[in-house]
Amino acid sequence: MATATAPATDTHHDAHDPHATNTGISNNKLAMWLFLSTECLLFGALISTYLIYKTRGNGEVLPTDLFDIPFTSVSSFVLLMSSLTMVLALSAFGRNDLDRGKAWLLVTAMLGAVFMGGQAYEFTAFYEEGLGYTTNPAASAFYTLTGFHGAHVSIGIIMLMSLWVAANQGKLTGKNSETVEIVGLYWHFVDLVWIFIFTVIYLIPPE
Amino acid sequence: MAIIEEPLALTSGEQHAERPLGVLTRPQANGSWKDWVSTVDHKKIGIMYGVAAMFFFLLGGLEALLIRTQLAFPESGFLSADVYNQIFTMHGVTMIFLFVMPFAAAFANYLIPLQIGARDVAFPRLNALSFWVWLSGAIFLNTSWIVGGGGADCGWFCYSPNSGITFSPTNGVDFYAIGLLITGIASLVSAVNLAVTCLNMRAPGMSLFRMPVLTWMLLVTQFLLAFALPVITVALLLLLFDRQFDSQFFDPEAGADPLLWQHLFWIFGHPEVYIIILPSFGIISEVIPAFSRKPIFGYSFMVFSGIAIGFMGWGVWAHHMFVSGIGPISVFAFSMATMFIAVPTGVKILNWLATMWGGKLHFSTAMLFAVGTVTMFTIGGLSGVTHSLAPADTQQTDTYYIVAHFHYVIFGGGVLGLFAGVYFWWPKVFGHLLNERRGKIHFWTMLIGFNLTFGPMHVLGLQGMSRRINTYSSGFGFEFWNLVATIGSYILGASVLYFLWNVYKSKKEAPNLPAPGPDPWDARSLEWSIPSPTPEHNFDEIPVVESQDDWWFRKYNIEDDGSVVRISSAEDAAQKGDAVGVHLPSPSFWPLVLAIGLPLIGYGVIFNLWLCVVGGLLTGGAIYAWVLEPVDDPDADGHGHDDHHDGDDPDGELATVGAAGDDTEGEG
Numbered sequence: 090m091a092t093a094t095a096p097a098t099d100t101h102h103d104a105h106d107p108h109a110t111n112t113g114i115s116n117n118k119l120a121m122w123l124f125l126s127t128e129c130l131l132f133g134a135l136i137s138t139y140l141i142y143k144t145r146g147n148g149e150v151l152p153t154d155l156f157d158i159p160f161t162s163v164s165s166f167v168l169l170m171s172s173l174t175m176v177l178a179l180s181a182f183g184r185n186d187l188d189r190g191k192a193w194l195l196v197t198a199m200l201g202a203v204f205m206g207g208q209a210y211e212f213t214a215f216y217e218e219g220l221g222y223t224t225n226p227a228a229s230a231f232y233t234l235t236g237f238h239g240a241h242v243s244i245g246i247i248m249l250m251s252l253w254v255a256a257n258q259g260k261l262t263g264k265n266s267e268t269v270e271i272v273g274l275y276w277h278f279v280d281l282v283w284i285f286i287f288t289v290i291y292l293i294p295p296e
Numbered sequence: 297m298a299i300i301e302e303p304l305a306l307t308s309g310e311q312h313a314e315r316p317l318g319v320l321t322r323p324q325a326n327g328s329w330k331d332w333v334s335t336v337d338h339k340k341i342g343i344m345y346g347v348a349a350m351f352f353f354l355l356g357g358l359e360a361l362l363i364r365t366q367l368a369f370p371e372s373g374f375l376s377a378d379v380y381n382q383i384f385t386m387h388g389v390t391m392i393f394l395f396v397m398p399f400a401a402a403f404a405n406y407l408i409p410l411q412i413g414a415r416d417v418a419f420p421r422l423n424a425l426s427f428w429v430w431l432s433g434a435i436f437l438n439t440s441w442i443v444g445g446g447g448a449d450c451g452w453f454c455y456s457p458n459s460g461i462t463f464s465p466t467n468g469v470d471f472y473a474i475g476l477l478i479t480g481i482a483s484l485v486s487a488v489n490l491a492v493t494c495l496n497m498r499a500p501g502m503s504l505f506r507m508p509v510l511t512w513m514l515l516v517t518q519f520l521l522a523f524a525l526p527v528i529t530v531a532l533l534l535l536l537f538d539r540q541f542d543s544q545f546f547d548p549e550a551g552a553d554p555l556l557w558q559h560l561f562w563i564f565g566h567p568e569v570y571i572i573i574l575p576s577f578g579i580i581s582e583v584i585p586a587f588s589r590k591p592i593f594g595y596s597f598m599v600f601s602g603i604a605i606g607f608m609g610w611g612v613w614a615h616h617m618f619v620s621g622i623g624p625i626s627v628f629a630f631s632m633a634t635m636f637i638a639v640p641t642g643v644k645i646l647n648w649l650a651t652m653w654g655g656k657l658h659f660s661t662a663m664l665f666a667v668g669t670v671t672m673f674t675i676g677g678l679s680g681v682t683h684s685l686a687p688a689d690t691q692q693t694d695t696y697y698i699v700a701h702f703h704y705v706i707f708g709g710g711v712l713g714l715f716a717g718v719y720f721w722w723p724k725v726f727g728h729l730l731n732e733r734r735g736k737i738h739f740w741t742m743l744i745g746f747n748l749t750f751g752p753m754h755v756l757g758l759q760g761m762s763r764r765i766n767t768y769s770s771g772f773g774f775e776f777w778n779l780v781a782t783i784g785s786y787i788l789g790a791s792v793l794y795f796l797w798n799v800y801k802s803k804k805e806a807p808n809l810p811a812p813g814p815d816p817w818d819a820r821s822l823e824w825s826i827p828s829p830t831p832e833h834n835f836d837e838i839p840v841v842e843s844q845d846d847w848w849f850r851k852y853n854i855e856d857d858g859s860v861v862r863i864s865s866a867e868d869a870a871q872k873g874d875a876v877g878v879h880l881p882s883p884s885f886w887p888l889v890l891a892i893g894l895p896l897i898g899y900g901v902i903f904n905l906w907l908c909v910v911g912g913l914l915t916g917g918a919i920y921a922w923v924l925e926p927v928d929d930p931d932a933d934g935h936g937h938d939d940h941h942d943g944d945d946p947d948g949e950l951a952t953v954g955a956a957g958d959d960t961e962g963e964g
Contacts, residue, residue: 145551
């Protein structure tokens with residue numbers, strides 16, 4: 090770290106190479122990494138809140154009473170697969186294979202949308218079984234945590250669709266595949282958080 | 297090097313969206329007010345941070361004087377208990393979030409690029425966004441006086457269940473929560489931006505361990521911000537959901553645990569203490585060497601102890617909660633951690649002393665403030681260590697002893713250090729010096745006023761006077777020291793006004809005085825190697841750094857026998873600031889538009905959800921317009937001093953949002 094190499098072109102004003110940075114990582118990518126590291130703390134605080142509150146209530150129904158593990162396993166699998174298609178999209182853009190790249194972007198967004206549909210179904214089913222947002226601390230914590238994750242997935246879908254539109258307009262090509270990579274970082278992060286939530290919240294039974 | 301932000305989703309220059317949403321013409325620099333609202337220049341943004349923070353300093357100071365006036369005499373009816381609660385809450389919130397943090401951000405914005413030899417920060421438009429979002433959040437927070445039924449009344453820490461609707465029925469706490477969420481977004485964006493700047497934008501040869509100590513401390517601060525803010529974000533959202541959507545996070549009757557708030561708040565709140573103090577530590581680490589005619593003593597110890605404070609700051613939060621029943625093991629662990637964190641802080645204090653030891657000391661105003669910082673912070677640090685002893689802390693909690701302690705740390709350590717920086721870098725920013733004689737009067741009145749205000753609070757606290765109570769009865773021995781503290785606070789207030797007078801008079805006198813030149817203090821870091829005030833493009837040539845304190849070694853040589861020989865005057869060694877055609881990022885209106893959307897969403901959450909739609913559309917539209925706007929206006933060149941500016945086109949039709957990009961920037 091201490092011996093950062095100086096970019097050779099730095100003394101001139103025309104160094105347009107985005108990789109001419111001290112770390113060798115472009116500013117945009119480094120910023121996304123830092124942003125994602127702050128997101129760890131955001132989800133960390135939300136997950137901790139849920140873990141503290143998961144059995145808190147005055148005898149009302151708890152989220153853990155209602156979990157449908159097979160159903161959530163399927164939607165988790167769908168979200169996981171979207172990480173694979175995200176990688177395929179990036180790889181296609183890296184090869185400047187725009188048609189496949191656009192197709193994989195669309196598939197990734199669709200898989201994300203299926204996951205969101207699953208969450209909407211789950212929330213509705215839980216609500217009908219008597220678990221409202223204000224029922225008890227456990228319910229509030231559960232909906233807030235999974236809702237925040239859902240909001241992140243939704244923003245990811247918007248970003249993917251924006252990329253898809255930009256690619257259709259010819260503004261996104263193999264030359265700026267790093268943009269796809271940066272959106273991909275975000276997408277993988279959101280998936281990773283879900284793996285954590287699924288394991289800690291759904292799979293580990295309450296004591 | 298000048299290209300700092302890559303245009304996303306645009307392949308080349310030919311498809312530039314001059315007017316992405318057809319509403320705002322791309323601004324061109326032409327010397328009007330529009331330069332300021334559309335600027336992406338880190339120096340202008342730094343100045344705006346400084347000016348706005350100073351305004352909130354006066355506001356928070358006014359609130360402090362109201363508090364002290366109320367407490368001057370026993371049984372005073374000057375303020376009602378309710379108003380008193382609001383005033384002391386808003387005093388704390390204003391001073392911390394709307395003064396000290398943005399004032400430190402002013403230094404960070406202005407100085408980081410200069411100290412590492414860069415032309416701007418990594419993301420100039422995000423930098424503008426940080427400022428405007430912070431300002432919109434700050435204004436939003438204070439509009440609760442007008443439309444929210446009063447300020448928040450739960451203390452700056454806003455413990456539940458006091459913060460719930462039952463005990464705080466006005467909208468003040470909602471404004472507190474949303475206002476701090478908005479300013480938090482600003483700080484988070486700024487933290488990512490400035491951290492990337494430090495890591496990625498350094499001049500050739502400026503390795504991390506050649507960075508000035510100030511830049512190092514600011515880098516540590518950005519990491520603290522980046523990891524502390526998400527935690528308070530969650531806490532504030534839970535509070536807001538409890539108040540607005542009836543969730544059950546902090547209602548003990550429903551089975552919730554109010555301690556959750558305390559943990560979340562202090563996991564943020566204690567790193568926040570270091571977020572406040574480290575920039576000041578960095579500033580005086582530049583000022584003391586300059587006026588001791590010596591390099592900083594133990595540079596790497598200084599840096600590593602700053603990093604150590606950054607890490608250990610995460611392990612001491614529960615010393616704010618010793619009386620909350622967290623159990624003996626937790627109390628013990630946090631006691632020990634609190635004692636340990638005094639070690640790197642002590643290292644720093646000893647290093648400043650060793651820097652001065654044997655130096656040719658010159659007590660300029662900046663140096664006086666720096667030495668004042670060291671001494672006052674040491675007093676605050678010593679009373680701080682007494683809190684690490686849990687049995688003693690149990691006696692001191694919620695008394696004026698705590699108030700005395702944190703004012704010695706935050707004001708004595710933080711604010712005095714920031715004023716040292718004001719006097720030190722004023723000539724670099726504005727091209728003229730602040731008057732030294734008036735500066736010294738400012739220093740001494742501020743120091744005396746400060747000690748008169750907060751010194752007696754140690755005594756009051758040990759005598760058992762509770763904090764956050766609007767009055768006290770006579771006959772407990774509180775009268776004398778309260779009156780002294782109130783007199784001190786008025787002296788302190790007068791010293792701040794005198795500082796503003798000094799600013800005004802020094803500017804008026806400046807044309808009749810010799811210009812300070814590039815390097816009035818014969819200092820050591822790169823910002824002194826360019827003209828004062830800083831040219832718009834910062835550096836004519838990006839310097840190639842060969843050593844720590846590179847600029848000093850361009851002026852001096854150390855001979856074989858150890859003697860120091862001057863080899864060049866500062867004027868000769870400095871850059872001339874006359875470069876032409878330096879490519880700079882173009883200004884943009886979108887950061888401002890985006891920032892206007894956020895408080896609308898805030899008002900919407902409180903008053904009418906339809907306003908959220910308006911705010912959301914404004915924010916979302918601004919994000920897309922921003923992404924579609926090329927970073928570099930193809931029509932502008934050079935400094936952006938461009939005169940084929942086509943003005944606001946009244947016929948500009950609202951073009952359809954024909955294209956979309958990705959909004960990773962809006963995310964970051």
